[in-house]
Amino acid sequence: MQRVTIKDIARLAGVSVTTVSRALNDAPEIHSETRDKVLRVCREQGYRANLLARSLSSSHSNLLGLVVPDMANPFHAALALNIELCAQEAGYQLMLCSSRRDDQRLENLFDFLYSQRVDGILLSSAADGAFALARRCLGQVPCVLLGACPSEDSPLRANTVSVDNYAGGRMAAEYLHSLGHRNVAYLGHRAGSSTHALRHGGFLSAAAELGMSVETVSSPFPSSTIESGSRLAREFLSGPLSQTAVFAVSDAVALGFIQVADELGVAIPDQLSILGFDGIEYAALPNIRLTTLSQNAPRLAQAAVRLMLELIDGGDQGMYTRTLITPTVIRRATCRALEPSEQVPSEC
Amino acid sequence: MQRVTIKDIARLAGVSVTTVSRALNDAPEIHSETRDKVLRVCREQGYRANLLARSLSSSHSNLLGLVVPDMANPFHAALALNIELCAQEAGYQLMLCSSRRDDQRLENLFDFLYSQRVDGILLSSAADGAFALARRCLGQVPCVLLGACPSEDSPLRANTVSVDNYAGGRMAAEYLHSLGHRNVAYLGHRAGSSTHALRHGGFLSAAAELGMSVETVSSPFPSSTIESGSRLAREFLSGPLSQTAVFAVSDAVALGFIQVADELGVAIPDQLSILGFDGIEYAALPNIRLTTLSQNAPRLAQAAVRLMLELIDGGDQGMYTRTLITPTVIRRATCRALEPSEQVPSEC
DNA sequence: GACAGTTTTGGTAACGTTTGCAATAATCTG
DNA sequence: CAGATTATTGCAAACGTTACCAAAACTGTC
Numbered sequence: 001m002q003r004v005t006i007k008d009i010a011r012l013a014g015v016s017v018t019t020v021s022r023a024l025n026d027a028p029e030i031h032s033e034t035r036d037k038v039l040r041v042c043r044e045q046g047y048r049a050n051l052l053a054r055s056l057s058s059s060h061s062n063l064l065g066l067v068v069p070d071m072a073n074p075f076h077a078a079l080a081l082n083i084e085l086c087a088q089e090a091g092y093q094l095m096l097c098s099s100r101r102d103d104q105r106l107e108n109l110f111d112f113l114y115s116q117r118v119d120g121i122l123l124s125s126a127a128d129g130a131f132a133l134a135r136r137c138l139g140q141v142p143c144v145l146l147g148a149c150p151s152e153d154s155p156l157r158a159n160t161v162s163v164d165n166y167a168g169g170r171m172a173a174e175y176l177h178s179l180g181h182r183n184v185a186y187l188g189h190r191a192g193s194s195t196h197a198l199r200h201g202g203f204l205s206a207a208a209e210l211g212m213s214v215e216t217v218s219s220p221f222p223s224s225t226i227e228s229g230s231r232l233a234r235e236f237l238s239g240p241l242s243q244t245a246v247f248a249v250s251d252a253v254a255l256g257f258i259q260v261a262d263e264l265g266v267a268i269p270d271q272l273s274i275l276g277f278d279g280i281e282y283a284a285l286p287n288i289r290l291t292t293l294s295q296n297a298p299r300l301a302q303a304a305v306r307l308m309l310e311l312i313d314g315g316d317q318g319m320y321t322r323t324l325i326t327p328t329v330i331r332r333a334t335c336r337a338l339e340p341s342e343q344v345p346s347e348c
Numbered sequence: 349m350q351r352v353t354i355k356d357i358a359r360l361a362g363v364s365v366t367t368v369s370r371a372l373n374d375a376p377e378i379h380s381e382t383r384d385k386v387l388r389v390c391r392e393q394g395y396r397a398n399l400l401a402r403s404l405s406s407s408h409s410n411l412l413g414l415v416v417p418d419m420a421n422p423f424h425a426a427l428a429l430n431i432e433l434c435a436q437e438a439g440y441q442l443m444l445c446s447s448r449r450d451d452q453r454l455e456n457l458f459d460f461l462y463s464q465r466v467d468g469i470l471l472s473s474a475a476d477g478a479f480a481l482a483r484r485c486l487g488q489v490p491c492v493l494l495g496a497c498p499s500e501d502s503p504l505r506a507n508t509v510s511v512d513n514y515a516g517g518r519m520a521a522e523y524l525h526s527l528g529h530r531n532v533a534y535l536g537h538r539a540g541s542s543t544h545a546l547r548h549g550g551f552l553s554a555a556a557e558l559g560m561s562v563e564t565v566s567s568p569f570p571s572s573t574i575e576s577g578s579r580l581a582r583e584f585l586s587g588p589l590s591q592t593a594v595f596a597v598s599d600a601v602a603l604g605f606i607q608v609a610d611e612l613g614v615a616i617p618d619q620l621s622i623l624g625f626d627g628i629e630y631a632a633l634p635n636i637r638l639t640t641l642s643q644n645a646p647r648l649a650q651a652a653v654r655l656m657l658e659l660i661d662g663g664d665q666g667m668y669t670r671t672l673i674t675p676t677v678i679r680r681a682t683c684r685a686l687e688p689s690e691q692v693p694s695e696c
Numbered sequence: 697g698a699c700a701g702t703t704t705t706g707g708t709a710a711c712g713t714t715t716g717c718a719a720t721a722a723t724c725t726g
Numbered sequence: 727c728a729g730a731t732t733a734t735t736g737c738a739a740a741c742g743t744t745a746c747c748a749a750a751a752c753t754g755t756c
Contacts, residue, residue: 098429
């Protein structure tokens, strides 16, 4: 059970550990013959360097930490996958953790990653509480916030890469308006991450400019799940229906909504249009074909990893970057244009 | 940027590093006053133990490696999530990696995890090639194969936890038979993991016993994705349709199939019933409501982690366990019972 | 108040690498 | 071929912990 170490290799190859180390890291100052000999012994012995020791000694681990709120959410899974891809290209391995949208757990994970001496930490779609973490780590370990960012007037300066949630909210209103909708609803959460605040804010602002009336239905729990969409739907659909369209804060919520609408016999999009946000693969399935604002996961991932790499080898100079990526409307089957005859003037 | 170490704490608290270490690991042989003093200093200084050093010194990391084939697949995501949950309960952190169904990459990841000195490695739904890995690691690091297992007559002895794929295949045939289907098709892959071989084998065996005729449509690529389901569907649906039901090797494949069936105007389940395998959340959505054989992810996860823990503290005695968990039929909307009048005798 | 226990503490060698510096061997230069 | 370079090698000190063992500080006890 005793694993073979660099010392064993050194002994077997008749050289010093330093030389073995050099052969392993193909340093320039080693004779090619010695290197070949050493590497052969390594192969024969099935030697694997102990990365713990290596990281401890060299003080970098080639490891990036990534915390996602919910792996079961396809959008976050897709994002994680893309990040892993980019990281790997740059020679980094990913340490992927799921906070399960639990702030306490997020903090533990953050500490864990920090203690594990990862070279950088990516926080995906973190709730507002998490920003304090990012602040605590300033100057300690490079940190990139992904998919959610503190508001402009927050005292926290952080590196962020995110979809432009405010613009997305506006686009949602504009799109629904262009289809003739005037009385609409917003489905989201009161508490939690800025993501929802921004989408909501953008939606309200554009809706107001366009003279639309908006009813906000929101859950007190900060969670973007099918389950939460169902709950919101039950609440919203219990009364008489005066809206013609709904904008949901995420695709998962939209799917939960659709599920309940289906049960209650509300026809989509005939009686009610619904617009999601994220662009998850499963929402594109036939018979769902959710119309949505799509986040470009590969681009988000690439931007985040690139930024992280700069921070790592640029040495985190106390300079902050905020990257916003505009979402795009994916027209599918859950939103329809109102006939001129159906267009009621706004309630407000 | 210099991080505070145990030495700094020792100096500041006026004790030795040994004492600090004892306070940190609340060892029994320390005076409670000293411990409190030390811990206070730790808090004041924001000290975080270096887990690399700790693992190196103590030769265990409290880390479990998990390799999944595809994070974007909700079934694997759900499984990973459940494993993380169980691992955390037992005080282990998970190092989650995705092989993207690439054998080379799987091998690299395995080496990486081994080099990172994780305390154990879980290989989820690995392709057959991966079993050689498990063999190589015998006596080196505890290893549990999850969701796929080498065949009975394989020379490899390994610890495995898996859904009973063969029984599942049989159940699929029996279920379709009970609905009156006699001419059916199987959608899977030729190459790749034993998973498909077993589901296929079980399906064929029960079908033969029940006098059903089976057409096998299979992709040469070992991959369970929506995409691959679509491709198989295009192939299968191009000719005249003599079957009344289809059993897909996974829910993802079934979803891809449904998507194409929808495009081609094949009504499900009126013209064709379809049965999946896995039980992913998104296949339960309204208007999809895929009938499927569900794997119980929480149970699989629990069994795998429990086994792993036994291996870790039991010391991996060269004893092998094979756990099989029977899937359950989830009746939803994509399979219908044939009317007596529709029941054609089997072709064979 | 000396002796034997029992707590509590500290010194130091691991753990398996990398790295700076010194030492040695090889090669070149005139 | 001596001296000056340059290419290889090795030694030993890190890196930040834990763990063994010895030392010191307390408790009682007679």
